[in-house]
Each structure stands twice: as structure tokens, then as C-alpha cells.
Amino acid sequence: MSVPSNPRGTQDILPEEWPYWTHVIREAEEVARLFGYERIETPTIADTELFLRTNDEGTDVLKEMYTFQDRGGDSLTLRPEGTAPVVRAYLQHGMSRRPQPVKLFYVEHMFRYERPQAGRFREHHQFGCEALGVEDAYLDVEMIALLRTLYERLGLGDLRLQINSIGDRNCRPAYLDGLRAYLSERREALAPVDQERLARNPLRVLDTKEERSLPIVADAPSILDFLCEDCRVHFERLRHGLDVLGIPYTINPTLVRGLDYYTRTVFEFYEEEHGAQLAVNGGGRYDALAEQLGGPPTPGIGFGLGIERVILLLKERDIGPPVCPGPRVSLVHVGQGTEDIAIRQAGRLRAAGIDAVMTFGDRSLRAQMRAANAAGSAYAVIIGPDEAANGTVTIRSLRDGSQETVPESLLVEAVSGPPRL
RNA sequence: GUGACCGUAGCUCAAUAGGCAGAGCUCUGGAUUGUGGCUCCAGUGGUUGUGGGUUCGAGCCCCAUCGGUCACCCCA
Structure with missing residues (x-):
């Protein structure tokens, strides 16, 4: 596998x-x-x-x-x-x-x-x-x-x-000639790797990390003089x-x-x-x-x-990038037909520029609340049978646990602005 | 292309001398049927990278291969 x-x-x-x-x-x-x-x-x-x-x-x-x-x-x-x-x-x-x-x-x-x-x-x-x-x-x-x-x-x-x-x-050509001549004269003293480099690309010998070659490189002609x-x-x-x-x-x-x-x-x-x-x-x-x-x-x-x-x-260096907050609102729903409300309200929030997610699948309220918290949302918007019947939504702050039930029409306004702490 | 070290669950790691593959985290579900974090319980998840070999028996030993890490070569 x-x-x-x-x-x-x-x-x-x-x-x-x-x-x-x-x-x-x-x-x-x-x-x-x-x-x-x-x-x-x-x-x-x-x-x-x-x-x-x-x-x-x-x-x-x-x-x-x-x-x-x-x-x-x-x-x-x-x-x-x-x-x-x-x-x-x-x-x-x-x-x-x-x-x-x-x-x-x-x-x-x-x-x-x-x-x-x-x-x-x-x-x-x-x-x-x-x-x-x-x-x-x-x-x-x-x-x-x-x-x-x-x-x-x-x-x-x-x-x-x-x-x-x-x-x-x-x-540069004159310098390369000079460098090549200098290194060739001392070829035997160079580390084996650098002998190869000398043939291939003399400039690279200057980059050497080999102990053996260092003294030779140190006294090599400098491009700056050429x-x-x-x-x-x-x-x-x-x-x-x-x-x-x-x-x-x-x-x-x-x-x-x-x-x-x-x-x-x-x-x-x-x-x-x-x-x-x-x-x-x-x-x-x-x-x-x-x-x-x-x-x-x-x-x-x-x-x-x-x-x-x-x-x-x-x-x-533990330099963290600015943290990227989770979606501001998580919509959770329990009961027949409530997911229609959830997906519609999600659309309204997004249209207002508020990032919102809803939960999917038939999951318990507890599970959905957990998901809302894990997502890092500031608010969980709860839509259950009661809310559905009354045309309201329950807005729970995942910061301080306070919650209130408001008419659907006030949802966008209620979750706008800085989240209460 | 060369060399060294290393491959066990999604992640971090255990597994005594070759003797039934485990834990924590994550995830999923639950703790009197509508409420997150902290806590507790349970569950999902593996052909021990892969293929051979040795052995009564291999995560462990041997070979090969793939992958990872690091260094060399080179560096854009």
C-alpha cells in the first residue's frame, strides 16, 4: 500500500x-x-x-x-x-x-x-x-x-x-589568466577538489573550504587589482x-x-x-x-x-508572521430545515464582508460548537428549532461565553465591529 | 553524481537480549436528549517505507530498493 x-x-x-x-x-x-x-x-x-x-x-x-x-x-x-x-x-x-x-x-x-x-x-x-x-x-x-x-x-x-x-x-580575462597561472604553479599544494575546480572554473577555487587550499587562496591575486x-x-x-x-x-x-x-x-x-x-x-x-x-x-x-x-x-528566530484569524462567524444548526437558514445567513454575512462558515453533516450541537471553537471563530451563531420558529438566531460569543437571541435581520449588525472580549 | 546517518499511526516518539506493535497529541463519538475551551471515557487509525534473505519466530540481524536528513560537487 x-x-x-x-x-x-x-x-x-x-x-x-x-x-x-x-x-x-x-x-x-x-x-x-x-x-x-x-x-x-x-x-x-x-x-x-x-x-x-x-x-x-x-x-x-x-x-x-x-x-x-x-x-x-x-x-x-x-x-x-x-x-x-x-x-x-x-x-x-x-x-x-x-x-x-x-x-x-x-x-x-x-x-x-x-x-x-x-x-x-x-x-x-x-x-x-x-x-x-x-x-x-x-x-x-x-x-x-x-x-x-x-x-x-x-x-x-x-x-x-x-x-x-x-x-x-x-x-576580467587578464585577471583569469593571472589567477590561473598563479594557481597552476601551486597546483600540487591545492586540495584535490580544488585541483579539479582549477581546471573547470578557477574563480570557484577562491570559494574553497579546504584547509589545504586556504593559504594559497589567501595570497591569490585579487580581481580588485585588475x-x-x-x-x-x-x-x-x-x-x-x-x-x-x-x-x-x-x-x-x-x-x-x-x-x-x-x-x-x-x-x-x-x-x-x-x-x-x-x-x-x-x-x-x-x-x-x-x-x-x-x-x-x-x-x-x-x-x-x-x-x-x-x-x-x-x-x-521565532519570528512569527501575523496570525491569521479564523472565520469570524461559525453557524451551527440543529433541527429540520435549519441548515437552509444557516446557509442563507452565511450568504448574508459574506455579502457584508464578514467571513462565515457553517458546519456540515448531521452532528450534535456539542460537536458543532466544538468545531466552531476549533475554527477560532469569535461567534457561534446557533440556529435551532426555537430560533427557526421565531425567525431569530442565537449569537454566542466564543470569547466570553455571553449570548443573546436576536431577530435574523439584526445578525449582521450584531457580529460587526470588534468582537467583545 | 559522491558520502554519512535515519525510515514504527496524520504528528512527536516508545517497544527490555529476536518473542503477541504501544503511548501522547490530533481526529470522531460520548459524559441525563440545545451549548465550545478545561477535565474524564470510548473509538477510528499500522502488511513497522518497499522487496528479498537468515531464523521455530524479525520493528530489531543481512542484502537490495525507494524516501528523508546532512555534507560534498555545484549553487540560480
């Missing part, structure tokens, strides 16, 4: 979880709009080509994608990240003719085929922002300020920010803007991004305890992405924030 279960790495978000979700999403949306961002949603599926174009072949990103052929033979992929689809939409809909920058936010599902782990799922949810069409470093500053505002609102104001610049196509004039100035302005706002940060020259299209600014907010292991969001500038997609040069910057991770932190 086995009932069906959800696929590995996915999750059901049950009713009791939703207060967290609505809280986080609502705050995110509110803050985004506060900063002038508008909502966009792209399809959950996209042409596989979209993600192939934005990444070097052989990247692990590709082999972690959920890719399939539809019946027409097209190769589609479940959206693994939010940025490329948004940039695609920007290009496709000619948004370069809108006032720049175009500032967009999304709340979307992301998919990646990997082994589930703490705060990592095959299907997860991201809140993300993308700002396109402007190269100004103050756009970067503003985006980081947006995140700070959001975290403060959520009670996560102590999250730490780290920033870096990874240069652009002018200066930045071209434009990138250097951009980074200076970013830092200056953050200072102006009093936003604390640390510069981490080893901070990189997994995707190939990032340039210049990269940043992460993370929690001290979990360390960079569990970044709550990652973001960066991607001034070359639009061109990689075949569009005109279009600068852009964005971030993706893991909603599951935010909720994880809220729970760890």
Missing part, C-alpha cells in the same frame, strides 16, 4: 505554512513598489536555448536543468533562474523604448535538478528584482538598499552584506553610495557568481551563523547578458532571493 507522494525535492505548502508565505511575499512586493519596481511574470517553461545561450557549455547549470521535449519536438526547460527570462521579455517587448531603467520584480518558482539539502530544493521560490537599461552604480546601490529595507521589515536586519566586483570583458578604469570607478561609486546610506558591508574579493553573464557588481546577503553557505539572496550586474541573447547592449542588475531560506530564518 502506498499513496502517491510529491516528487523528491518538492514540497506541499500546507495551510499552516501560508501565513509565513503571504507575509514574506507581501512585504517583498510592498518594498519593491516602494522602490518603483513593477511586477512581471515569465512562463515557467522556456526554450532551452535561452539558458544555453547565457552559459558556457558544460556548466553544471546545464546538467542540473529540468529539460524535456514537448510533443512538437521543441526542447523546453523548467525555469532554473529568473534573470534570463526577464531580459528575454525586455528584449522581446521592446522595453528599451520605455523610460529607463525598467525596474521589474517577480515571485516565481525555480527548478533545478539536484540533491535536496538544507534550504535547497528542486523546486523553490524566489523573489527577484531586475533593473535594466542603466549602468549607473547608484542603481546598484538602490537595489541593495531595497534588500536592506526588506530585511529590516522582516526582522532580519542583521543579515550581512558582502560585495565584490568581478570586472567586465575588458579586464579592474579596468571603468570598473574601478563603478565599484568606487557603489561603495560611496552605500556609505552615503550608511549601509554596512564587507568587501569579499573571492565572491563570485555561478553564471557566466555577470559583470562588475556582485553581492550577497547572508546570515552569520549559516555563513555564505546559505546566502539568502545573490545578485549582480549583467551588462553583457542582453547581447548574449542577441539584443542590443543593455546594462542590467538584479538579484534572486530564496523565499524558503527567508522563512527558514524567520522560524529559527
Whole structure:
């Protein structure tokens, strides 16, 4: 015997979880709009080509994608990240003719085929922002300020920010050459894992956790020493803007991004305890992405924030979301024909904007009262033979136990306003 | 893809040395036939993840498989 279960790495978000979700999403949306961002949603599926174009072949990103052929033979992929689809939409809909920058936010599902782990799922949810069409470093500053505002609102104001610049196509190649040369010379001293990384993606070696590699990485050439004039100035302005706002940060020259299209600014907010292991969001500038997609040069910057991770932190810190009260009124009914009255009165209450539920099935008054209490209702409205005969209802406060019998016509008024305590 | 640990009721967990699968919570019903919470009583609920093997006998030992958790790889 086995009932069906959800696929590995996915999750059901049950009713009791939703207060967290609505809280986080609502705050995110509110803050985004506060900063002038508008909502966009792209399809959950996209042409596989979209993600192939934005990444070097052989990247692990590709082999972690959920890719399939539809019946027409097209190769589609479940959206693994939010940025490329948004940039695609920007290009496709000619948004370069809108006032720049175009500032967009999304709340979307992301998919990646990997082994589930703490705060990592095959299907997860991201809140993300993308700002396109402007190269100004103050756009970067503003985006980081947006995140700070959001975290403060959520009670996560102590999250730490780290920033870096990874240069652009002018200066990064030289740095990569230098780094590769430096690491190759010391290859034997690196941990085995990092020797592999050196071959695959030298930047990743900088992220190492291996004791053996740490001293080597510590003395490795820093990207910041290789930045071209434009990138250097951009980074200076970013830092200056953050200072102006009093936003604390640390510069981490080893901070990189997994995707190939990032340039210049990269940043992460993370929690001290979990360390960079569990970044709550990652973001960066991607001034070359639009061109990689075949569009005109279009600068852009964005971030993706893991909603599951935010909720994880809220729970760890016992930060409860606002409680969601039960239906204000529960209608209970005993006797022939009383359920007709109950369902009609429920309709009247709802029409007046009062959330009301009735009980179902032939249950004892006791059982129905229990249900009303369990539902968290402020009032139980009792409709029995006496009430039915007299055209009245009995309203019992489940807060203080007081009750009164009133004409049906006074029901809505009686349960309106703050519940008596 | 690699490794470690773990799978007993819807949930949290028991089950002495291999010897009849249990408790609490939840849920349902009831405690003089119309009144919730607190209390009390009762009931529903399991092929011990699944499939093999060892044994007179397996929740317990062995193998496989699936799933969960964590770490690695990678990280959007």
C-alpha cells in the first residue's frame, strides 16, 4: 500500500505554512513598489536555448536543468533562474523604448535538478528584482538598499552584506589568466577538489573550504587589482553610495557568481551563523547578458532571493508572521430545515464582508460548537428549532461565553465591529 | 553524481537480549436528549517505507530498493 507522494525535492505548502508565505511575499512586493519596481511574470517553461545561450557549455547549470521535449519536438526547460527570462521579455517587448531603467520584480518558482539539502530544493521560490537599461552604480546601490529595507521589515536586519566586483570583458580575462597561472604553479599544494575546480572554473577555487587550499587562496591575486578604469570607478561609486546610506558591508574579493553573464557588481546577503553557505539572496550586474541573447547592449542588475531560506530564518528566530484569524462567524444548526437558514445567513454575512462558515453533516450541537471553537471563530451563531420558529438566531460569543437571541435581520449588525472580549 | 546517518499511526516518539506493535497529541463519538475551551471515557487509525534473505519466530540481524536528513560537487 502506498499513496502517491510529491516528487523528491518538492514540497506541499500546507495551510499552516501560508501565513509565513503571504507575509514574506507581501512585504517583498510592498518594498519593491516602494522602490518603483513593477511586477512581471515569465512562463515557467522556456526554450532551452535561452539558458544555453547565457552559459558556457558544460556548466553544471546545464546538467542540473529540468529539460524535456514537448510533443512538437521543441526542447523546453523548467525555469532554473529568473534573470534570463526577464531580459528575454525586455528584449522581446521592446522595453528599451520605455523610460529607463525598467525596474521589474517577480515571485516565481525555480527548478533545478539536484540533491535536496538544507534550504535547497528542486523546486523553490524566489523573489527577484531586475533593473535594466542603466549602468549607473547608484542603481546598484538602490537595489541593495531595497534588500536592506526588506530585511529590516522582516526582522532580519542583521543579515550581512558582502560585495565584490568581478570586472567586465575588458579586464576580467587578464585577471583569469593571472589567477590561473598563479594557481597552476601551486597546483600540487591545492586540495584535490580544488585541483579539479582549477581546471573547470578557477574563480570557484577562491570559494574553497579546504584547509589545504586556504593559504594559497589567501595570497591569490585579487580581481580588485585588475579592474579596468571603468570598473574601478563603478565599484568606487557603489561603495560611496552605500556609505552615503550608511549601509554596512564587507568587501569579499573571492565572491563570485555561478553564471557566466555577470559583470562588475556582485553581492550577497547572508546570515552569520549559516555563513555564505546559505546566502539568502545573490545578485549582480549583467551588462553583457542582453547581447548574449542577441539584443542590443543593455546594462542590467538584479538579484534572486530564496523565499524558503527567508522563512527558514524567520522560524529559527521565532519570528512569527501575523496570525491569521479564523472565520469570524461559525453557524451551527440543529433541527429540520435549519441548515437552509444557516446557509442563507452565511450568504448574508459574506455579502457584508464578514467571513462565515457553517458546519456540515448531521452532528450534535456539542460537536458543532466544538468545531466552531476549533475554527477560532469569535461567534457561534446557533440556529435551532426555537430560533427557526421565531425567525431569530442565537449569537454566542466564543470569547466570553455571553449570548443573546436576536431577530435574523439584526445578525449582521450584531457580529460587526470588534468582537467583545 | 559522491558520502554519512535515519525510515514504527496524520504528528512527536516508545517497544527490555529476536518473542503477541504501544503511548501522547490530533481526529470522531460520548459524559441525563440545545451549548465550545478545561477535565474524564470510548473509538477510528499500522502488511513497522518497499522487496528479498537468515531464523521455530524479525520493528530489531543481512542484502537490495525507494524516501528523508546532512555534507560534498555545484549553487540560480
